Every structure is written in C-alpha cells, then in structure tokens.
Amino acid sequence: MEQSGNITAVVVDDQAMVRQGFAALLGAQPDITVVADAADGAEAVDRVTRLHPDVVFMDVRMPVMDGLEAARRILAAGLDPAPRIIMLTTFDLDDYVFEALRAGCSGFLLKDAPADELARAARLAVSGEALLAPTVTRRLIADAVARHPGPTARRAAGSPAARRLAELTPREREVLEQIATGRSNQEIAEVLFISEETVKTHVRRVLQKLQLRDRVQAVVFAYENGVA
Structure with a gap:
C-alpha cells in the first residue's frame, strides 16, 4: 500500500538545472514536498540528517563526495525511519548501481525518466511495494553478481x-x-x-x-x- 499523506523529498545533483527541474516536477505533485536540495554528497548528508525526508534522489557522480558514499553515510546515521534513497544514474554505471543497491539504496532511476516516473518512483520507494525499473534493475544485478560475486555471494x-x-x-x-x-x-x-x-x-x-x-x-x- 502506498503511503498516505505528504511525502517529503530531497534532490541531490551537482547541476543546478537538474536540481531545479527535478524539484519543480516533484513539487507539482499534490502529495510530494521538496524540503531541500544539495549540490554534492557532503551537503546531502547534512541536509538529510537534519531534515529526515522520506525520499532522497541522489546523483551518482558529484564533487566533494559522490552519491554512493553519501548514501552509505546517510543509511549508517541511524535515522528512524531511514530515508529511501533513489540513485539517479545512466546505463554506463552498472557496477556503481549494484553497489548502491547492496549498500541499502531503494533503487535507481534514469536521469531522463519522464515526470510521471519521477513521482511514481518516490511513491513506490516509500511504500516498498515495487522495484524501480524492474527489468533494468534485474539485468544490472545479475550482470554485477556474475562479474563481481564479492564476499557475500x-x-x-x-x-x-x-x-x-x-x-x-x-x-x-x-x-x-x-x-x-x-x-x-x-x-x-x-x-x-x-x-x-x-x-x-x-x-x-x-x-x-x-x-x-x-x-x-x-x-x-x-x-x-x-x-x-
């Protein structure tokens, strides 16, 4: 079941136009409020741990601190409930995406996703009801595990x-x-x-x-x- 009431979100990307565009698209939804944005991972950790949003849209590659490290720090901060982190990515970052999912992120979204997918991603991440971009996610995970089983496989x-x-x-x-x-x-x-x-x-x-x-x-x- 999707969460009732308002969903709070933070948008993290080093490009101002991307941040503003995503914030505008999300803010236009009646059930989503963007409470902050951040230009790098360090800013993201600070804002998220202070504001406790429901969902964080996190860019992968950023200066100062990248998205994966920021996600790890946020998820290790002991916030209750922990925010759902959605990585913003492209197809050429398969290994990075898998590590993000393994670290506890709730999924990923391609940066060129349409506006309705952005809002849907927030709702699904909060509800935990469905996987984001399931076909692509499944392929990424299968490929990454096959190439890099890691100590847990x-x-x-x-x-x-x-x-x-x-x-x-x-x-x-x-x-x-x-x-x-x-x-x-x-x-x-x-x-x-x-x-x-x-x-x-x-x-x-x-x-x-x-x-x-x-x-x-x-x-x-x-x-x-x-x-x-």
Whole structure:
C-alpha cells in the first residue's frame, strides 16, 4: 500500500538545472514536498540528517563526495525511519548501481525518466511495494553478481544468510523467486494463482525472516544466495 499523506523529498545533483527541474516536477505533485536540495554528497548528508525526508534522489557522480558514499553515510546515521534513497544514474554505471543497491539504496532511476516516473518512483520507494525499473534493475544485478560475486555471494550452508533462507516456507521461497524477477504483487498473484493480499502477506514475512528492508534488498539477497 502506498503511503498516505505528504511525502517529503530531497534532490541531490551537482547541476543546478537538474536540481531545479527535478524539484519543480516533484513539487507539482499534490502529495510530494521538496524540503531541500544539495549540490554534492557532503551537503546531502547534512541536509538529510537534519531534515529526515522520506525520499532522497541522489546523483551518482558529484564533487566533494559522490552519491554512493553519501548514501552509505546517510543509511549508517541511524535515522528512524531511514530515508529511501533513489540513485539517479545512466546505463554506463552498472557496477556503481549494484553497489548502491547492496549498500541499502531503494533503487535507481534514469536521469531522463519522464515526470510521471519521477513521482511514481518516490511513491513506490516509500511504500516498498515495487522495484524501480524492474527489468533494468534485474539485468544490472545479475550482470554485477556474475562479474563481481564479492564476499557475500555463494554463502556457506551454515552461514547466517543460509539459516535465514532455510526459515522460509516453500511458498515464501517461491514468492522470493518471483520478487527477484522484478514482478509486482499483482503479477506474482497471477503467476502463483493466489490473491494479491496473500502475496503481500508472504512478501512481508519474507522480508522479516531475511531481515531485509525492502524488495530491492530482497533481489540482491536472492542473486547473492543462488535463489534467482
């Protein structure tokens, strides 16, 4: 379910025209308020930790501090609830995007996305209901894991991740597999022949048992642990 009420947002980009354009597009939405913007990662950390917005649109490459480092610092700051961070990116930054998702960002959006996608991204990120740009995200994660498995991939049978995975019921594992494909709750319901409400319940339990914050983290977990 999407969050009711007003969504607060911060826009971070080193180009003033991009910041102003994104802020104007978001601010035109009746349920979104842009509370600040920032020109680099250091400014972003300061504004976000002071203002506690719901969503942060974060550019990747910026002076002083890049978007990934800023996202890591924001997510490590202990804000409750933690803001949802959406990375603003292009197709040529696959590895960077994957590291951002692994660090806890809630997804990514291409910089040339239309205005309605920008607002939709904010709403989806806050609700945790669906993956942003699922087809592209899925490809990026699969490619990045294949090239750079990292220390968390191929977990040993007795590892904490493997133990959490073993706690899932067969149906919950099926739902996790479907989440990893980028499917929405409605699409999962159609594939598994169950109601959308039942899917929502399973998704909630999967995230709780795997100790994950949202669906994006579930996709990363699935790929790193051989589920997808």
